[in-house]
Amino acid sequence: MNYKFITLVMILLTNTGISFAQSAVIEDFKPSSVNQPERQFPQVNSQGRVRASIAAPNANKVKLDIGGVKYDMVKNAAGVWTGESAPQDEGFHYYQLDIDGALVPDPGTLYFYGAGRLGSGIEIPASDKDFYAIKDVPHGLVSENIYFSKLTNAWRRCFVYTPAQYTADAKTRFPVLYLQHGSFEDETGWSSQGKANLILDNLIASKNALPMIVVMDNGYAYENQKSISGDKVVRPVSVFEEVMMTEIIPMIDAKFRTISDREHRAIAGLSMGANQTMRIAMNHLDKFAYYGGFSGTSNYPSSDEINPATFLDGKFNDGKAVNKQLKVLWLGLGTKEQNPFPDSVGAFKTMLDKQGIKYVFYESPGTAHEWLTWRRSLHQYASLLFK
Structure with missing residues (x-):
């Protein structure tokens, strides 16, 4: 046996990032938990690999596109293409x-709805999935609330979670968390991909949250633009802060049994939503006592180094005043997130x-800029509110 040749091959495989252990696919695939009813594909195995399959007999090439990487799929005699990805992160x-x-x-x-479109999703079972199972x-209710916005001159909607106690006791009033999605997502994200209602159900039932x-709500809200003659392109002006303060909050306080003071009102958001909600909170500290930023500030x-005298019009310049006004300033980030998020959050922490x-800083182990990071963040943040 040529041991030198075998050793050389193993060195080459190692240097190219390939190993015999990595190449072995464990055949314990099961249908994903977010499949359409009775659909057997896509499937996930214990390694976190995703196996997809689709009938496309006339196609010349089909690939599985996940995590920014495309994997070739193979067509059988019946015209069905099948292929799998490398192991994916949990979530x-x-x-x-x-x-x-x-x-x-x-x-x-x-x-x-994510990445600016309706598309497919896959759940890689997480080791800590119990907190959103x-x-x-007792389960709360997520209701769809449609309203007309005078600021945007358009119909809008928000989804409102009311805890099980809301219907069980018709007299009690409750604190409110305003929770925002990220870029290229919408108001459906937190109750669909984010499992926010299940996270709150479980926290409340275990008495780990009030x-x-x-x-x-939808973070995309633009000023109603008048028609403009000529070819001039006008960038739409965001009025989400105004919509939140003058339309959403008054509507919620009028329609639901809220406790409508700052000590019982919190706000949080992920990524783009973290940016929006920080501005809203710091511009309206008479209305909010809690802030949570998930993967963003x-x-x-x-x-770059932040000058507190000018950042957000100096809202953080008086540290003692901020400590007195904000009962919780909370930041969360996944340990596998890539820049600009770690750098920008790091500069803000500095x-x-x-x-x-x-402030409270939480790191979600083994996750990137994705929903498991934000589920864990909500789980940690909500447990600190209104206590």
């Missing part, structure tokens, strides 16, 4: 199929430290 991921260059959703899955506990109302995307401002 929820968007993906799509590339059929002869056309990017399309996988018809086997439920559809989720459906359990035999019963609260959660309001999830208002200095995004800059990682500024807080220099100003002597108290």
Whole structure:
């Protein structure tokens, strides 16, 4: 036996990132938990690999596109293409199929609004999935609330979670958390991909969080533009802060049994929503006593040193005043997130430290800029509210 040749091959495989252990696929695939009813594909195995399958007999090339990487699929005699990905991180991921260059959703899955479109999603079972699992506990209600916005001159909607106690006791009033999505997502994200209602159900049932109302609105709100003659292109002006303060909050306080003071009102958001909600909170500290930023702050995307005298019009310049006004200033980030998020959050934390401002920082182990990071963040943040 030529041991020198075998050793050379093993060295080459190691240097190219390939190993015999990595190449072995464990055949314990099971249908994803977010498949359409009775659909067997896509599937996930214990390694976190995703296996997709689609009938496309006339296609010339089909790929599985997930996590920014495309994996070739193979066609059998019946015209069915099948292929699998490398192991994926735990949690929820968007993906799509590339059929002869056309990017399309996988018809086997439920559809989720993310990346600016309705598309496919996959759940890689997480080791800590118990905190957002459906359990035999009292469950709250997520209701769709449609309203007309004078600021945008358009119909809008928000989803409102009311805890099980809300219907059980018709007299009690509840604190409110305003919870925002990220870029290219919408008001459906937190109760669909984010499992916010299940997270709150389980926290409240275990007495690790107080019963609260959660309001999830659409962060895209633009000023009603008058028609403009000529070819001039006008960038739409965001009025989400104004919509939140003058339309959403008054509507929620009028329609639901809220406790409508700052000590019982919190706000949080992920990524783009973290930026928006920080600005709203700091501009209206007479209305909010709690802030949570999941994978983002208002200095995004800059990682430059923050001057507290000018940042957000000096809202963080007086550290003692901020500590007195904010009962909880909370920041969360996944350990696998890539820049600009770690740098921008890091620069913000450095500024807080220099100003002597108290905050809670949480790192989600093994997750990137994705929903498991934000589920864990909500789980940690909500447990600190209104206590």
